[in-house]
Amino acid sequence: MTVSEVHPGPEPAVPAGDDPRQYAHLLSTVYDAAMAGEKMPARPRTVIGESWDRVSDAGVDPDAGGPGDGLDAGDLESRRLDSGLSVVLEDLTRGLDSVIADGDNILVVADSAGHVLWRSGAPRVMHRADRLGFVEGANWGENSVGTNAIGTALMSGHAVQVFSAEHFVRTHHAWTCAGAPIRDPRTGTLLGVVDVSGPAATIHPTTVALVDVVAKLAEARLRDHHRRCLDQLRSVAAPMLARLDGPALAVDTDGWVVAVDAVAPRPRLALPRHPGPGRVWLHGLGECDLDPLPGGWLVRVAEDDTSPSGTMLDLDWRDPRAPSLTVSGATGRWTMRPSPRHAEILALLVEHPAGRSAAQMSRHLFGVDDRTITVRAEISRLRKHLGGLLAANPYRFADGVTARVDRDEGGVLR
Numbered sequence: 001m002t003v004s005e006v007h008p009g010p011e012p013a014v015p016a017g018d019d020p021r022q023y024a025h026l027l028s029t030v031y032d033a034a035m036a037g038e039k040m041p042a043r044p045r046t047v048i049g050e051s052w053d054r055v056s057d058a059g060v061d062p063d064a065g066g067p068g069d070g071l072d073a074g075d076l077e078s079r080r081l082d083s084g085l086s087v088v089l090e091d092l093t094r095g096l097d098s099v100i101a102d103g104d105n106i107l108v109v110a111d112s113a114g115h116v117l118w119r120s121g122a123p124r125v126m127h128r129a130d131r132l133g134f135v136e137g138a139n140w141g142e143n144s145v146g147t148n149a150i151g152t153a154l155m156s157g158h159a160v161q162v163f164s165a166e167h168f169v170r171t172h173h174a175w176t177c178a179g180a181p182i183r184d185p186r187t188g189t190l191l192g193v194v195d196v197s198g199p200a201a202t203i204h205p206t207t208v209a210l211v212d213v214v215a216k217l218a219e220a221r222l223r224d225h226h227r228r229c230l231d232q233l234r235s236v237a238a239p240m241l242a243r244l245d246g247p248a249l250a251v252d253t254d255g256w257v258v259a260v261d262a263v264a265p266r267p268r269l270a271l272p273r274h275p276g277p278g279r280v281w282l283h284g285l286g287e288c289d290l291d292p293l294p295g296g297w298l299v300r301v302a303e304d305d306t307s308p309s310g311t312m313l314d315l316d317w318r319d320p321r322a323p324s325l326t327v328s329g330a331t332g333r334w335t336m337r338p339s340p341r342h343a344e345i346l347a348l349l350v351e352h353p354a355g356r357s358a359a360q361m362s363r364h365l366f367g368v369d370d371r372t373i374t375v376r377a378e379i380s381r382l383r384k385h386l387g388g389l390l391a392a393n394p395y396r397f398a399d400g401v402t403a404r405v406d407r408d409e410g411g412v413l414r
Contacts, residue, residue, distance in 0.1 A: 010158070010209045020203055051168070056168075062169055067145055072137070076136060080118070083111045085109055085182065085218075089109065095218075103121070103124065106120065108195040109194055110154075114140045114150055115138070147167055147168040148167055148168075150179050150193045153193045162178075178195065178208040180212040180214070181215065183219055229252065232295070237258060237296070243332065246262065248263065248301065254268075255268045277311040277388065288302055296387065312402050312403075313328075313346070313389065313404070324337055325338050325346065352396075357394045
């Protein structure tokens with residue numbers, strides 16, 4: 001006898017026609033035998049058995065297992081911004097609203113390491129999740145909390161529903177969860193997992209299929225978002241490329257090519273891990289000069305007799321309600337309209353070329369040291385436009401960037 005056999009597509013945890021309560025009892029006897037090293041009355045599903053093996057090898061304690069120290073508020077905010085999932089958060093929430101509307105389930109979005117980034121649901125089920133440590137910032141990967149829909153979906157690469165005693169840690173047996181991985185449509189790499197969790201009695205066989213569909217819709221939304229960003233970058237880069245004499249191409253911050261001139265076409269260019277303006281060596285092109293674009297780079301194949309040119313940032317802050325930033329380089333210039341808060345951050349970095357820590361910036365912007373989460377979030381938003389022009393630890397302008405500000409007295413926001 002087997003608990004359930006694997007079949008194509010998202011597999012509900014409880015076989016069709018089975019009573020969930022009786023099935024939970026069977027799972028409990030299977031689990032107890034497996035943990036005791038005795039002969040099991042039935043085999044767990046393949047995806048569950050493989051997960052149990054992994055977490056046993058990892059040393060997870062089935063009686064005391066639980067998330068370790070979670071992310072602090074600053075790291076949580078950074079992971080949210082870096083995950084690439086904030087773009088589709090609204091789509092995930094809207095797509096699964098019907099599942100959590102009755103108040104029996106919570107919606108969770110985790111990153112590729114299993115850290116809970118966001119969660120939402122009715123207070124009563126959120127409070128139950130709190131008692132398990134199922135909170136924002138907690139690590140819900142298999143190596144931390146054993147078999148569960150988030151960690152097991154990440155490890156298997158497929159949508160999975162985990163019911164009752166299929167969870168490796170005993171305190172999770174009163175729960176059911178369904179999670180589906182979300183992949184970067186450009187590369188196929190895992191970005192994270194969307195998960196619906198609740199008391200075991202709320203299990204429904206269609207939940208895992210719905211979660212999987214919503215995850216795939218999110219991937220389609222990410223693909224559309226990337227296409228729009230490339231189109232916007234192309235509209236800025238094309239006129240610059242037309243004015244150049246030598247070979248060049250325009251890429252986004254991840255190296256995806258939007259336009260080329262006198263260079264063999266390619267879908268993507270391998271950039272340095274932390275690119276900045278100036279000269280770098282790039283595979284397939286040799287020595288190149290990088291000039292910043294809004295959300296990307298203009299890559300010029302260097303001539304032997306040329307030297308890299310610098311980048312100039314001019315912040316016009318004479319009207320604090322309508323600041324503008326002009327970025328100039330060897331290939332031309334472009335202008336963006338930063339928010340007043342972003343203009344204040346840029347002006348602060350001009351005044352302190354050696355850089356400022358998040359706490360120092362918090363003190364300047366808000367009068368206190370503890371608004372570092374907001375500072376990191378604002379810097380992250382700025383870097384979506386200015387890319388490698390801003391460096392971190394401490395926050396400062398990157399090497400090769402000269403910045404200045406034009407403002408009237410009284411232009412500083414307080």
